[in-house]
Amino acid sequence: MRGIRQIISMLPKILTDSLKLAFTILGGIGIVVGFTSFSLDCIGKLPAQIGAVTLVYVVLVIGTIYIKRKLTKNQVTLNIRGMKVIVKEGDIFSANGWKLIPFNEYFDTQVDDIIIAHNSLNGKYIDSLSDDEKEALKLAIATDNRSPLKRYESADGAKTRYELGTIKVFQDVMMLALTHFNEQNEAHTNRAEYENTLRKMWKEINRTYQGKPINIPLIGGGLTRLDDMTDKPNEQLLRCILCTLRTSNVTFDENVQISIILTKKALETINLYELKGEK
Incomplete structure (x- = not known):
């Protein structure tokens, strides 16, 4: 059936x-x-x-x-302004090259099902690290200030908030500031911000990637809240990711593979063949 x-x-x-x-x-x-x-x-x-x-x-x-x-059941290859983009089913953690993982605007690392859920993508990533690696991750977040995007210090200097779209690097992971974080411990954004964040994300990836393969999940799926959308069709999110690459004016080396990796569950709701017209 x-x-x-x-x-x-x-x-x-x-x-x-x-x-x-x-x-x-x-x-x-x-x-x-x-x-x-x-x-x-x-x-x-x-x-x-x-x-x-x-x-x-x-x-x-x-x-x-x-x-x-x-x-085209499990994979499709697209040409976006001369750049090869593969959309496929897979596990981003086992992918070769950079792995992009969304975080909130504070780059929080506390996985407790309050700040970060254990079953979220960044929760799974942090849980996979050893105690020493978790400490190294916190240090990398605190010291990696190479992004030209803005950051805002709290009044007491205890916390730093980063402009959405900011990327920080640790090992082979690009950490993306994707969402705001409110007093109810909810990670959220809206559609306009989401699209703008993706455009800044592509520029940040271009600043960071150093010629290595780039692997991206279905950004905005999962637990991310889009305030002005009652639902989040996966195919719509995927098209938005591709559209922002097309309109970002960013160009990657032609030999670099860009992969958008989907879970099996997400793939069941996406018609990959319909993407073949994307240019």
């Missing part, structure tokens, strides 16, 4: 593309038949010949849809 639902959800674009490709293939078959002097007379009269050609065309369309769906 899941496979059928996916095919149905992909029909608009995949059907159009398959109809065109099948017609091209059928035309090629016609040319070959013409050169070989093969005749359809053996099939019978004209209605039977038309039926045979129609049947071949339908089989070609169905076969093309199946192959296209198979090839």
Whole structure:
């Protein structure tokens, strides 16, 4: 049933593309038949010949849809202003290269299901560190002030708040200030801020990446609250990530692979084939 639902959800674009490709293939078959002097007379009269050609065309369309769906079920490769971007299912923690992990504007590291949830992406990341690494992480956050984006000291100097979009680096992780943090310990932003943060994020990644592969999760998914959105369609978030790369005026080395890594659960709600038109 899941496979059928996916095919149905992909029909608009995949059907159009398959109809065109099948017609091209059928035309090629016609040319070959013409050169070989093969005749359809053996099939019978004209209605039977038309039926045979129609049947071949339908089989070609169905076969093309199946192959296209198979090839884009778990991964699709896009070209965004000449940059190779791969959208795929996977585990960001096992990816090779930089791993981008969203944090709040204070870069908090307290995983207690109050400040940071254990099942959030940054919670899982911090929980994976040893005690010594956690101390090194805190030091890196406190001392990595290379970003040109603004930071704000609290009145008592105890805490520093960073402009959304700021990236700090520790080991092979890029930590992104994605959300505000309110008195109810809620990480939140809104759609306009989210888009602006992503544009600044791409510039910060460009400042930091040093030619290494870049791996990004579905930013804004999970526990992040978008104040002016009652729901957060995963495909809409993904399109926004791609759109902000396109409009950021940032260019990465053509040999650098940019991967947007989706969980299996997120992928079930995203039609990867529909992304193939992204440029």
